[in-house]
Amino acid sequence: MLVKSFAAAVQGISATIVTIEVNCTKGVSFFLVGLPDVAVRESHERIISALQVNGYKFPGNRVVVNMAPADIRKEGSAYDLPLALAILAAAGQVDGSRLDKYLMMGELSLDGSLMPIKGVLPIAIKAREEGFKGFILPKQNVREAAVVNNLAVYGVENIKEVIEFIDGKRTLEATQVNTREEFYAHQEAFIFDFSDVRGQENVKRALEVAAAGGHNAIMIGAPGSGKSMLAKRLPSILPPFTLNESLETTKIHSVAGKLGGGTSLMTQRPFRSPHHSISHVAMVGGGAYPQPGEISLATNGILFLDELPEFNRSVLEVMRQPLxxxxxxxSRAKFSVNYPASFMLVASMNPCPCGYYNHPERPCLCPPGAVQKYMNKISGPLLDRIDIQIEIVPVPFEKISIQTPSEPSAHVRERVIKARAIQEERFKAHPGIYCNAQMETKQLHQYAIPDAAGMQLLKQAMTRLSLSARAYDRILKVSRTIADLDGAEKIETPHLAEAIHYRNLDREGWGT
Known part of the structure; x- marks a missing residue:
């Protein structure tokens, strides 16, 4: 008897429907074909145990299972549930007439209980697109799938519940999630706030500009000057997620298995801070069976690289194209996968190996040439791609001891949101561009043209600092953001002067 059930395979951050065909005939053998990996092949033993514990028998006949399309590799243990149901239906132990109406995914334990799986959100989206009546999956993942409207999502704990549901002996209750209510209810709960930071007003201003325009930033300063403290508070001034951004980011984290149990939608922008010993595969993604890397997990959020020169140079260089x-x-020999990588790069570093180069009070103890060697760990092309380069000076005791809190993140965030609103209106005719940092040359010539005095100032800066053409573009982008924060229609000389000030590493005195 030939029976079909349906599952899905995740490729990148989208899913492809997998048809599981089971034919049960005379004989004693088991064949599983259709490019399954080792984890899928091992499902045979898990299914046998799960069925026995729950009072069912694995058929003693010749069982042939095909997973179509056969040219797509099927990975992981999430195919256990649809395989088990199709095998039972092919053996005549379950009514298979309803199998084609539901998409099923779930890993079976030996007692038949269902274990959580990865990639649920893109699978649920695909199930709705293909017109399935419902999606049956482990209860731990049900809220993640339930954010997809117009799809009945059933969370189950044991294979017996699924068998009885397919047989019409049990009713399952679909899980309902009010996506918009949950999305907007948890956007303001931040652990860290700018009001905790004493002093460093110039650095806070630089980070406000970075947040308003989506610019990459690097902070250079002595140990203990507050670089990490400021970076951790940057998410609290970023504009809130849009629903589309939240869905995209949640899909990436779902595929990577990074969503916690009971999570529906991510409501706050991600803040990823990998250790400097990270490999380039873990950073950009990949592996034998590609998975999203840190740059993709930071999509629509922040990738914070603490102590930038300590990262392997090859790791930093592979980030140049995604930036x-x-x-x-x-790309692999047989396929290629695209992952989003639209993130804000925020980095910090000491100015030299000892950490006190250019320090106002403590002398630098590094030997001659050590500062230059330390700075050379970061390539010029990568620094060119960082719009804002700001030096941090340690906060004096008089400011640290002040008990009055600084300006809270909520106030800064209001200004950032207003500036982003101006940019959204500006770029509504340019698909794929949402903030000033994403502007290309055509948009720069259209929206970021300084007046004659500003152009003269920019010419002097380019000549004196020997800036590259890319640095020229960065200055114009940052000055456009500063003008947006001021509510100015055109870029004025003070806006350009402030943007040039944020090119600290291009100035004389660094690394010499």
Missing amino acids: EDRYINI
Whole structure:
């Protein structure tokens, strides 16, 4: 008897429907074909145990299972549930007439209980697109799938519940999630706030500009000057997620298995801070069976690289293309996968190996040439891609001891949101561009043209600092953001002067 059930395979951050065909005939053998990996092949033993414990028998006949399309590799243990149901239906132990109406995914334990799986959100979206009546999956993942409207999502704890539901002996209750209510209810709960930071007003201003325009930033300063403290508070001034951004980010984290149990939608922008010992595969994604890397997990949020020169140079260099294109393409011999990588890069570093180069009070103890060697760990092309380079000076005791809190993040965030609203209106005719940092040359010539006095100031800065053409573009982008924060229609000389001030590493005195 030939029976079909349906599952899905995740490729990148989208899903492909997998048809599981089971034919049960005379004989004694088991064949599983259709490019399954080792975890899928091992499902045979898990299914046998789960069925026995719950009072069912694995058929003693010749069982042939095909997973179509056969040219797509099927990975992981999430196919256990649809395989088990199709095998039972092919053996005549379950009524298989309703199997084609539901998409099923779930890993079976030996007692038949269902374990959580990865990639649920893109699978649920695909199930709705393909017109399935419902999606049956482990209860731990049900809220994640339930954010997809117009799809009945059933969370189950044991295979017996699924068998009885397919047989019409049990009724399952679909899980309902009010997506918009949950999304907007948890956007303001931040652990860290700018009001905790004493002093450093110039650095806070630089980070406000970075947040308003989506610019990459690097902070250079002595140990203990507050670089990490400020970076951790940057998410609290970023504009809130849009629903589309939240869905995209949640899909990436779902595919990577990074969503916690009971999570529906991510409501706050991600803040990823990998250790400097990270490999380039873990950073950009990939592996034998490609998975999203840190740059993709930071999509629509912040990737914070603490102590930037300590990262392997090859790791930093592979980030250059994603920083420009805002996606990463991972190519293999038989396929390629695209992952989003639209993130804000925020980095911090000491100015030298000892940490006290250019310090106002403590002398630098590094030997001659050590500062230059330390700075050379970061390539010029990568620094060119960082719009804002700001030096941090340690806060004096008089400011640290002040008990009056600084300006809270909520006030700064209001200004950032207003500036982003101006940019959204400006770029509504340019698909794929939402903030000033994403502007290309055409948009720069259209929206970021300084007046004659500003152009003269920019010319002097380019000549004196020997800036590259890319640095020229960065200055114009940042000055456009500063003008937006001021509510100015055109870029004025003070806006350009402030943007040039944020090119600290281009100035004389660094690394010499």
